[in-house]
Amino acid sequence: MGDDRILNAGSGGGVSGFSGGVGNGEKGINGANGGSAGTLAEGRRRGLGFYVRIYRKILVQDLKSKMSYRADFIISTIGMIMTNLAGFLTFMILFGRFPSINGWDYHHMLFLYAFSLIALTPVQCFFDNNWNLRFMVQSGDFIKYCFRPVNVFFYFMSEVFDVKGLGQLAFGVGTLIYAWNKIGLGVSVVIILKLIVYLMTASLFMIAIMNAAAATCFWIQGSGYVMVIMFRFKDFAKYPASIFSSVFKFVFTFIIPIAFIAYYPSLVLLQPDSVPLLSWLSPLIGLLFFWLSYKFWMLGVRKYDFTGS
C-alpha cells in the first residue's frame, strides 16, 4: 500500500515526507536520519508530548496517501458499513425468532451490541496495522521499524490510521443512544464518566487480543488464521457471558477475554445495584492484559532481531 512511500527505512525520500512537516529542529527526526549516538540517548527521555506530536504528523501523511487511492477508500468504507449492517441484520433475525436470551431482553441485548461496537472502534482505527505485521515480518520489511529511535510498537501502529472505523463508531453511538433511552438509564455526569471509562477499558481488551494474535507471526508461519479466528471471536462479545458454563466462563474471562469487551464493563451501567467485583476491577485487568500483550509483541520483535534477517 501507499504507506511504504512515507516511511521507507533510512532512505532520504521517505523520511523527508515528514521531516519537512516536523521541522529540522526536532531531535527525533534527526535521529531517524542520521542515527547519531547523542540523539539516541535523548530518545530515552521522551515524554508523551513527543509521541503525540509524531503521531499527528504520521497520521496526516497516512490520510493523504489513503485519499490518493480514492476508489479503494470509498469501497472500503462501504464494505465496513455493509459488515455493520449485516451484523445488525443477524441480530434482528435472531431476535425476530427469539424474544430473549438468558433473561436479557431485546433492548438490553441491543445495549451490549452497541457497547461492543464502540469498544471495538479503537482497535480498528489505531491498531489496524497489526494485520500487515505478518507480511512485513515474512518479507523482512519489518526491520526498518527497529532502526528508529522511537518505540517500535508505537512506530509500527502509528503508521496506519483506519478511517473506516469511524463509521462503526457512529453506528454504535446511534444504537447505544437508542437502547439507552429505551432502557431508561437517565443521564448524569457520573454515569457518562462511567460510560467513557468502561468503554476505554473494554477496548483495551480487544487491542490486547489482537496484539497477541498478530505477534504469533514472529513464531508461527501462516499465522494469519490466528488473527482471523480471534477476530471472529469478537462477534460473540455482544452476548452476555452468563450463557457459558463455569469452565468456559473462566476461559472467556481470563484467557481469551471476550467477556470484558461488552459484558462485564456494561454491567456497571446496566445493573448499578449489583455490580460484580470483576466489573469494578476491569480497568485494572484491562491495563494488565494490554501490558502483557505489549510485552509479548516486543518479545517477538526481540526474537526477530536475533534471527538477523
Added chain:
Amino acid sequence: MSSNETMTQGRKRRTNNRLWALTRAGIMESLQFRLGTFVTLFANLIYLVLVYYLWKAIYDSAGTDVVNGMSFNDTMIYLILATALFNFLEMFVVWDMSRAIQSGKIILDLLKPMKYRRYTFWSYSGAHVMQFILSFVPTFIVVMIVTGGAIHIGLNMIWFMISVIFALLVNFNIEMIVATICLYTESTWGINIVKETIVLLLSGASIPLAFFPDSLARIVKYLPFRAVYDTPLSILLQKNGSDEWLGLFSLWGQQIIWIVILSVAGTLFWNHSVKKITVNGG
C-alpha cells in the same frame, strides 16, 4: 490404432499430469504450515464452543424444543458443519490475484499454457484436499459422536458429498467473479469484505436459513449463495424435501444451474476484463 488417437491420449494424460502436479503442489504447501493447521484446529474448537453455548441459551429461553422445524441438535449440526465447510471452501483467490497483479506475477500465470481459470482452480485443489482431510473430516466425526446419531447415516452422506462438490464449484465461481471486479477497483479489502459478509449471511453460514423471516427468505431463495452452505447441509440433515428423489434432484439442479450461470458469466467477464489489465512492471 491410428497415430492420431495415441496423440490425443498422450495429450490427455499430459493434461491430467499437469492438473495432478498443481494439486500436489497445493498439498505440499499446506503441509508446510503444520503448526498453523494445529492452531487453526484448536481455535476452531473454541469457536464451536461459543456457538454451542449461544444457541443453547437461545433454545433454553425459547421454551420449545423445535423452532421453525429445527431442533437444537439440527441447529448445532448445521452451524458446526457450516463452519467446517467454511474452512474447507475458503479460497483466497481475491487476495492472491490482487497480489499477483501488484507484483506483476499475473503475467506469468496468463502466459501459462492453460486457461487462467482452470489453472487457478487446480492450484487450489490441493489445499482443498488437505483442508478436507485435516479439518472437515475430524469435525464431522466429532459432531457425529457428540450428537449421538442425530445425523442419519445412509445414502444421504453420499448425496451430501456430491452436493459439496457442487458447492465448491459455485463458491469458486463467485470468488472468480469478485476477483475480476478487483481488476477494476484496485480495492481488495473492501470488495472482499463485502463478498464475505454477503456470502456468510445469505448462505446460512451464520444463522440457518430456516430462521430467516419470510420476506427475506423469499429473496434468498433466488440468490446463488444458499447453494454454497444451505443446500449441502439441508441434504445431509434431510430437510427441504431432500429425503425424496424429486426434492434431492431439484436441490442439485439448482446448484448446477448456478454453476452454469456463474461460470458462463464469470468467463465472459474475465475474458473481457483481462484485455484491460494494467500491470506495472513484473
